[in-house]
Amino acid sequence: xxxxxxxxxxxxxxxxxxxxxxxxxxxxxxxxxxxxxxxxxxxxxxxxxxxxxxxxxxxxxxxxxxxxxxxxxxxxxxxxxxxxxxxxxxxxxxxxxxxxxxxxxxxxxxxxxxxxxxxxxxxxxxxxxxxxxxxxxxxxxxxxxxxxxxxxxxxxxxxxxxxxxxxxxxxxxxxxxxxxxxxxxxxxxxxxxxxxxxxxxxxxxxxxxxxxxxxxxxxxxxxxxxxxxxxxxxxxxxxxxxxxxxxxxxxxxxxxxxxxxxxxxxxxxxxxxxxxxxxxxxxxxxxxxxxxxxxxxxxxxxxxxxxxxxxxxxxxxxxxxxxxxxxxxxxxxxxxxxxxxxxxxxxxxxxxxxxxxxxxxxxxxxxxxxxxxxxxxxxxxxxxxxxxxxxxxxxxxxxxxxxxxxxxxxxxxxxxxxxxxxxxxxxxxxxx
Amino acid sequence: xxxxxxxxxxxxxxxxxxxxxxxxxxxxxxxxxxxxxxxxxxxxxxxxxxxxxxxxxxxxxxxxxxxxxxxxxxxxxxxxxxxxxxxxxxxxxxxxxxxxxxxxxxxxxxxxxxxxxxxxxxxxxxxxxxxxxxxxxxxxxxxxxxxxxxxxxxxxxxxxxxxxxxxxxxxxxxxxxxxxxxxxxxxxxxxxxxxxxxxxxxxxxxxxxxxxxxxxxxxxxxxxxxxxxxxxxxxxxxxxxxxxxxxxxxxxxxxxxxxxxxxxxxxxxxxxxxxxxxxxxxxxxxxxxxxxxxxxxxxxxxxxxxxxxxxxxxxxxxxxxxxxxxxxxxxxxxxxxxxxxxxxxxxxxxxxxxxxxxxxxxxxxxxxxxxxxxxxxxxxxxxxxxxxxxxxxxxxxxxxxxxxxxxxxxxxxxxxxxxxxxxxxxxxxxxx
Ligand SMILES: [Mn+2]
Ligand SMILES: [Mn+2]
Ligand SMILES: [Mn+2]
Ligand SMILES: [Mn+2]
Numbered sequence: 018x019x020x021x022x023x024x025x026x027x028x029x030x031x032x033x034x035x036x037x038x039x040x041x042x043x044x045x046x047x048x049x050x051x052x053x054x055x056x057x058x059x060x061x062x063x064x065x066x067x068x069x070x071x072x073x074x075x076x077x078x079x080x081x082x083x084x085x086x087x088x089x090x091x092x093x094x095x096x097x098x099x100x101x102x103x104x105x106x107x108x109x110x111x112x113x114x115x116x117x118x119x120x121x122x123x124x125x126x127x128x129x130x131x132x133x134x135x136x137x138x139x140x141x142x143x144x145x146x147x148x149x150x151x152x153x154x155x156x157x158x159x160x161x162x163x164x165x166x167x168x169x170x171x172x173x174x175x176x177x178x179x180x181x182x183x184x185x186x187x188x189x190x191x192x193x194x195x196x197x198x199x200x201x202x203x204x205x206x207x208x209x210x211x212x213x214x215x216x217x218x219x220x221x222x223x224x225x226x227x228x229x230x231x232x233x234x235x236x237x238x239x240x241x242x243x244x245x246x247x248x249x250x251x252x253x254x255x256x257x258x259x260x261x262x263x264x265x266x267x268x269x270x271x272x273x274x275x276x277x278x279x280x281x282x283x284x285x286x287x288x289x290x291x292x293x294x295x296x297x298x299x300x301x302x303x304x305x306x307x308x309x310x311x312x313x314x315x316x317x318x319x320x321x322x323x324x325x326x327x328x329x330x331x332x333x334x335x336x337x338x339x340x341x342x343x344x345x346x347x348x349x350x351x352x353x354x355x356x357x358x359x360x361x362x363x364x365x366x367x368x369x370x371x372x373x374x375x376x377x378x379x380x381x382x383x384x385x386x387x388x389x390x391x392x393x394x395x396x397x398x399x400x401x402x403x404x405x406x407x408x409x410x411x412x413x414x415x416x417x418x419x420x421x422x423x424x425x426x427x428x429x430x431x432x433x434x435x436x437x438x439x440x441x442x443x444x445x446x447x448x449x
Numbered sequence: 450x451x452x453x454x455x456x457x458x459x460x461x462x463x464x465x466x467x468x469x470x471x472x473x474x475x476x477x478x479x480x481x482x483x484x485x486x487x488x489x490x491x492x493x494x495x496x497x498x499x500x501x502x503x504x505x506x507x508x509x510x511x512x513x514x515x516x517x518x519x520x521x522x523x524x525x526x527x528x529x530x531x532x533x534x535x536x537x538x539x540x541x542x543x544x545x546x547x548x549x550x551x552x553x554x555x556x557x558x559x560x561x562x563x564x565x566x567x568x569x570x571x572x573x574x575x576x577x578x579x580x581x582x583x584x585x586x587x588x589x590x591x592x593x594x595x596x597x598x599x600x601x602x603x604x605x606x607x608x609x610x611x612x613x614x615x616x617x618x619x620x621x622x623x624x625x626x627x628x629x630x631x632x633x634x635x636x637x638x639x640x641x642x643x644x645x646x647x648x649x650x651x652x653x654x655x656x657x658x659x660x661x662x663x664x665x666x667x668x669x670x671x672x673x674x675x676x677x678x679x680x681x682x683x684x685x686x687x688x689x690x691x692x693x694x695x696x697x698x699x700x701x702x703x704x705x706x707x708x709x710x711x712x713x714x715x716x717x718x719x720x721x722x723x724x725x726x727x728x729x730x731x732x733x734x735x736x737x738x739x740x741x742x743x744x745x746x747x748x749x750x751x752x753x754x755x756x757x758x759x760x761x762x763x764x765x766x767x768x769x770x771x772x773x774x775x776x777x778x779x780x781x782x783x784x785x786x787x788x789x790x791x792x793x794x795x796x797x798x799x800x801x802x803x804x805x806x807x808x809x810x811x812x813x814x815x816x817x818x819x820x821x822x823x824x825x826x827x828x829x830x831x832x833x834x835x836x837x838x839x840x841x842x843x844x845x846x847x848x849x850x851x852x853x854x855x856x857x858x859x860x861x862x863x864x865x866x867x868x869x870x871x872x873x874x875x876x877x878x879x880x881x
Contacts (some may be wrong), residue, residue: 068801115743158744174565181656229698250697252744263852264733265682265827266661269723271850276734277719287709291701301696302708303744306735311547311589312735312754313828314853322744324696393695396745418703420695421746 028098032384032437034136037429038438043128047073047112048120057423060114062155062166063091063199070112071199074127074152081131082138083150088211090181091154091201092167097134099147104219106144107406108133108439109151111167111398115159119425121415125432126224127152146219151397160186160195162322163252166399169231172405173212193425202337218406220373223399224439225410226427230418231391240434241381241388242412243374247403248297248394249330249366251337253323255282255344256356258382261309261317276307276316276354286323289336298332299394300340301326328392330365337363367400370407377409386434395420411439464816464869466568469861472868475560479505479551489855492546494587494598495523495631502544503631504586507558511794512625513563514570515582520643522613523633524599527868529566531579535746536651538576539838540871541583543599543830549592551857553847557864558656559584565872578651585830592618592627593659594754595684598817600830604837605644613640621696650838652805655831657842657869658859662850663823672866673813673820674844675806679835681762681798682730682825685755687714687776688788693741693749708739708748710785717775718755721768728762731826732772760824762797769795799832802839809843812873827852843871 050066052059060066069092075085080096096105108248110126130150132387137144154167169177184192196202227233232242259273266340283302291302304322322342327333341358348355374390381388393399393410402408413435416426482498482505484491492498503525505674510527518526528537542558562582569576586599593616601609616624628634659665691705715734722732736754755772757764773790779825780787806822813820825831825842834840845867848858 059674115741115746117741118746162744164745227698228695229700230703248697259849261854262850263660263827264735265680265731265758265825266659266850266852267717267731268661268728269731269828270728271662274733276737277715280715280734280737283709284716285710287701287706296700296702299697299699299701301706301745301747302712303696303739303748304742305708305712305739305748306742307735309547309549309853310736310738311853312594312756313596313733314547314550314735315733316735316737317854324744326697344554352616393697394700395695418694418698419692420698421741421743422693422749 030140031136031440034139035132035433035436036135037433040128040132040432041429044120044124045079047124047128057117058114058120059116059118060112062113062160063195067113068199074112077128077131078150081135083134087201089169089202089206089208090170090196090211091199092171092211093152095131095150097144097148099144101145103146104148104216105149107149107151107218107221107402108223109143109153110223110225111153111156113155113157115157115421117423118421120425121226121425121427122228123156123225125226125413125427125435129224129432129436129439132209133436136440142259156398159251160202161192162254164396165398165401168213168401170208170288171213172401172402174401178208199283206356213405215405220370220404221399221406221408222373222377222439223397224435225412226415226420226425227412228395228415228418228420232389232412232414233416234416235389236389237387240386240413240431241438242391243377243381243388244393244410244412245369245374245390246328246392247367247400248326248328248392249333249364250326250396251333251363252361253325253337253340254357254359254361255321255323255448257319258354258356259317262315264313264315267315272315274315275319275351275353278351279305279307279321281320281347282344286340289339289343290325293327293332293336295327295329295332295423295429297329297394298327298336300336326394327367334363367408368402369403369409373407373409377411377438381438384437384441386438411435462572463872466571467564467865467868468567469865472560472564472864473861475509476552476556479556479560483550488826489544489549490552491548491550492544492876494545494592495627495696496537499545500631506544507561509560513567515566518687519633521634521638521640522599522602522628522643523631524603524643525584527563527582529576529580531576535578536648537579537581539583539653539834540655541585542655542657543585543588545587545589547589547853549855550853551855553587553658553859554660554852555657557658557845557859557867561656561864561868561871565868568872570602571755588830590684593624594686596752596828597830600833602640602643603645604833606833606836610640637788645837646672647837652802653831653834653838653840654805654809654871655829655842655868656831657679657844658847658852658857660827660847660850660852664821664844664846665848665850667821670819671821672818672846672863673870674823675809675813676825676842676844677806677822678760678824679829679832680758680760680824681765681796682756682758682828683765683774683795684793685757685769686789686791686793687753687755689751689780689785691749691785694747696745696747699747704747704774705784706747707751707785710779710783711737711739711751711753712828713771713779714753714776718772721771722757722774725759725764727761727764728761729761729826730759730768732768758826760798766795796832799840801835801841805839805841809841809870813870816869816873818870843867
């Protein structure tokens with residue numbers, strides 16, 4: 018690859034240049050920045066461990082010869098300057114982790130991209146377009162209740178700046194205060210400065226573990242999933258309020274138990290999802306908190322967070338509407354106040370850029386890997402990048418489809434195959 | 450009341466001697482020792498605020514001229530020595546408070562008893578039998594999952610010592626370590642030393658807010674409830690475990706959602722209780738925790754704590770058995786592991802001592818208060834004291850029956866009436 022023409026004869030060279038041991042070491046080292054003990058990883062936006070992980074990523078980018086820059090929300094950019102001043106090829110993912118998650122989700126797409134750059138350097142590739150590795154801020158929704166903060170802000174997603182300015186975490190720390198603590202959003206800085214134009218990137222690709230069992234179930238044949246669309250996620254926050262009281266003293270007819278309202282709604286979420294008629298509809302009550310939470314106290318307040326996804330936006334929105342109706346019915350029947358039913362986000366699904374899908378498909382074929390076109394039901398920063406540039410994703414198998422768990426696992430062989438495929442997509446920068 | 454004969458002609462004297470303002474001040478001061486902001490009160494066993502409250506109680510006892518003593522578990526005894534060496538008349542309650550509770554539950558029975566002693570002194574009463582005010586350790590189950598630790602240990606309740614030695618709180622702090630931190634259960638001290646014999650007390654009476662609306666609903670006529678029996682409580686801890694996973698990536702048929710198992714069981718608890726056929730059966734799922742608790746993560750673990758009470762032990766045990774059966778059915782149907790189903794306690798109901806009921810009834814009548822014989826569905830230290838001595842309880846009205854809530858409220862008029870009635874029961878020590 019002495020030119021930027023991406024000639025197929027040099028694919029084997031790139032394959033040999035990826036340092037699997039070095040990448041494994043970095044994945045393991047990054048996993049040590051965690052609020053919970055190994056093997057679990059918990060890394061929440063703007064906390065001490067998140068800041069340490071950011072420093073680690075910036076150091077890794079610098080050691081790969083990239084020029085590092087951060088924006089006001091904390092997206093980190095490592096750029097390999099191309100020979101021509103033109104739009105940039107982007108790649109990357111996130112390194113934040115929900116409570117008790119694993120070490121591969123997101124991380125593979127950031128450290129893998131940096132390693133791909135190292136490999137491209139080793140084989141003597143000189144980029145014409147600049148290549149940029151992006152570590153997005155808070156892909157996970159843990160701290161402020163909705164995810165992809167960094168990529169949403171880059172894409173200038175409607176209302177995102179106003180929402181962030183008003184956002185509070187569970188300890189009543191505002192988004193602005195949290196960002197400042199971590200060294201971002203400094204006095205005089207404006208969140209709107211994070212937005213980029215549709216001309217900034219010529220394309221974006223994200224390498225990610227599948228987080229489902231499809232590729233693994235294909236057997237040894239298929240190593241690479243090429244994403245043609247990302248399912249449409251919606252997330253809801255629901256609060257019920259009753260009167261509470263002593264678990265011994267208040268007779269059943271006089272109760273309005275917020276915990277039971279929550280329990281019924283969680284069961285109703287599953288029923289409405291199953292009634293959609295499509296295997297592609299999924300719904301989850303991932304958060305269910307009751308207050309005061311004592312064995313001898315009738316629950317007075319309940320807070321639920323619900324996630325509904327589908328590749329079909331209308332079908333998903335119908336499920337959301339049914340959940341809302343159930344919440345109202347339960348509230349009436351149980352005389353429990355439905356204090357709030359907030360649709361936190363309800364994003365449309367994304368189609369991958371055709372050029373990226375084609376490039377990834379042919380790169381995998383050149384490398385001798387079998388690939389499969391598939392849909393991502395998980396949420397990714399690519400969903401928002403697709404609004405401003407042709408975007409695609411490369412999936413690699415993950416053990417039993419386990420993700421968001423401490424035993425999340427992808428083999429180094431699969432990770433390296435993914436890095437090679439991704440690296441080649443970027444090398445094919447002239448294709449577009 | 451110059452002698453200990455409790456002649457009815459001096460009741461009016463005692464009534465005038467109760468210092469309502471002083472008692473109100475003490476109730477308000479004690480409420481400031483709280484882990485949560487006013488008006489809520491949270492005071493958990495052996496924490497800093499619990500220790501501060503204990504110091505406050507000991508100081509109050511001393512200022513009332515009582516001789517203060519503590520046992521190995523932290524029960525506090527304030528004794529007014531009688532003229533004869535004989536068994537002791539006990540009275541008291543607790544001052545610990547569940548999260549976000551109010552300031553009257555338990556407190557009225559401790560500070561009220563000390564005020565009754567002050568009043569008895571003022572009117573020149575000289576006790577023949579010693580009078581002892583008891584502040585029991587951890588009536589509430591918050592920290593170690595079951596309540597009435599102090600009274601259970603005094604009554605030598607089966608297995609209590611072994612259970613406490615093995616008990617751990619949610620932060621994995623052992624009971625022994627927690628007790629030592631608070632200055633109890635010192636090196637060489639044995640929990641068994643807390644037990645008292647059946648000869649120690651000649652009787653026990655506990656003044657308490659009703660925690661239900663019955664007395665208030667009677668209108669202005671009835672000021673005093675006299676408890677003839679305490680309902681039988683059982684408490685359960687249940688743990689479900691599934692596989693968890695990513696809320697977007699795992700399709701519905703491949704899930705085993707521990708949170709939905711928990712939600713279904715909470716709903717089943719209510720169904721089984723309602724099916725008991727008696728208004729006296731109550732059941733509450735007061736704790737429902739799911740792990741990891743993120744909106745985009747399928748719940749992998751769920752922990753429930755369930756309280757079931759009835760005045761009929763067999764009927765209550767039948768409900769517990771049905772809940773166990775539902776837990777097994779849900780586990781099988783959802784392929785979610787039922788990791789544990791523990792019956793933490795399942796105590797028999799208690800009958801009040803006939804002599805105490807009679808004394809309280811006539812004392813109320815002498816004071817000009819109308820009283821009502823009733824049953825306590827709430828759990829009290831009296832349940833365990835009744836195993837070692839004739840025991841009774843005096844209830845006073847509480848606003849709307851609210852308890853275990855920040856807006857728990859009893860008027861000073863009702864509290865003073867309760868203190869007078871209780872004081873007179875103790876003055877009637879010769880009746881037995
Ligand atoms: Mn994730
Ligand atoms: Mn991810
Ligand atoms: Mn209580
Ligand atoms: Mn109480």
